[in-house]
Amino acid sequence: MKLFAGGVLALAVSLGQAQAQTTPIVIKFSHVVAADAPKGKMADKFKQLAEERTKGRVKIEIYPNSTLYKDKEELEALQLGAVQMLAPSLAKFGPLGVKEFEVFDLPYIFPDEAAFHRVADGPIGAGLMAKLEPKGIKGLGFIDNGFHAMSGNRPMKKPSDFKGMKMRIQSSKVLDAQMRALGAIPQTMTASEVYQSLQTGVVDGTEGVPSGLYTQKLNEVSKYMTLSDHGHLAYAVIANKKFWEGLPPDVRTTLEGAMKDAIDFGNAAAKKDNVDAVTAIRATGKTEITVLTPAQKEEWRQVLLPVHKEVEGRIGKDLIEQVYKTTGFGRAK
């Protein structure tokens, strides 16, 4: 009898071991954009590389387009461990209590993409990611999705054109101040509701990068678009910290490498897709696209730069100064 029990135990142990070797670690990765938007492409690339390089020890499940969670819910879900990875836009970290991230929402803060990368991929970005750790979040890297355009049901050539327009924004006090500076009425709204809100006139317009506007089909419900480059859209790829730190070290290192390559892929896709989206939207013949001249852009800047000063109490004057120094950007007069 003893012998028999011992045999069963040995069998159970070896079955358990075999199972441990064959049951993959599942990572749920949720996001709020289309699978063919740059962030969606980045996520799919990460899945492919991570599964290949861990030889099946890790399985990545991607949930695009808010199918699993919307903006605010997804961050709560990550903290609770219901999903393991996300890539929210940086505007989404203010409501989480890390207001310093709002520096990325300041209008005309980055003269070009290289300036954004100097900030995000240098000590400032690392310092901001560290502020997520007490919230149970591990930052894995930044993705650059390019510059914001305005999209809406009225021509938006000069700041005064925004007077009284209801403009959808992400939940960010800086974006709120930005829209007010233009004379618009900001309306905070989750990404998945924007199409319908534009269609039904709940809002008159929105800001977004061309690839985002196009992949969400927002151009179908906006007659006008202005390439104003007034804001910059970027994401942080993040993981549940406890989960990430509990991964076998070799798996974690492999995933970090896969993420680095997926981010490079996503950044390249964003650059190309923003150009292609403008071409595609123009080709529909249904949206009138305005490209601001340097003089027009200067007029927008003068109206929007005071926002930097207005919100410096939230973000921190020192942090804004550090960003100016890193980008070589001039202070608002």
Ligand code: LMR
């Ligand atoms: C938005 O809410 O407009 C964007 O942040 C969506 C996204 O993730 O690109």
